[in-house]
Amino acid sequence: MNPNDHLQDMRKSYEKFTLNEEETGNDPILFFQKWFSIAEKEKTEEPNIMHLSTVSRDGQPSGRIVLLKGISNNRFLFFTNYDSRKGKELEENPKAALTFFWAGQERQVRIEGSVTKVSREESVDYFSKRPRISQLGAIASKQSSVVPDRNYLEQQLEHYEKEWEGKDLPTPEEWGGYALFPHMIEFWQGRKGRLHDRILFTRTEEGWRKERLSP
Secondary structure, eight states: OOTTHHHHHTOOOOOSOOOOHHHHOSOHHHHHHHHHHHHHHTTOSSTTEEEEEEEOTTSOEEEEEEEOOEEETTEEEEEEETTSHHHHHHHHOOEEEEEEEEGGGTEEEEEEEEEEEOOHHHHHHHHHHSOHHHHHHHHHOOTTOOOSOHHHHHHHHHHHHHHTTTSOOOOOTTEEEEEEEEEEEEEEEOOGGGOOEEEEEEEETTEEEEEEEOO
16 A cells, blocks of 8 residues: 555545635735635634745745734734844845635635834834733743753743743844735635636736636
């Protein structure tokens, strides 16, 4: 028996929904919010999970899962440590891609665009609303840096818990938000026989151009 046969058995036929050009309208941000709301109402676990792809100066791509923390002025917002690998890569190459996948609706959304840091005021405001344990974690962890072991991290967390006990925690200078301004948004709806629906929006000087792609 081929050891990969079980992977073939995992194939699923997508037959829940369809997607047509009229349904998407002409504003992909509004349509994204519609799909997002549906994922929320159908109890999708953490519908704001997204795969963030960045590329280093030498062309090496890397990806990781982060959380969408809002849409403001047509920009997709997320927060992280600026000194992390993704932060350094965005400093070198301020372009990125986001991918959302909502299995319950057999849907994914692909977004590409340019990235800028949000204002310090926005970062501080968001940090102040995070759970205290998350604030402490952001202070204790120098994201992406090498540490000797797990115990070191636990000790760092304990140190800052004691240092800031009973006091408001400051927003680390190296921590803050990014905003991705999209120039491409693709909506993908799974269909039977792998004949998926794909509607692509591309930003132009005149506005958004909409096209259907072959699956």
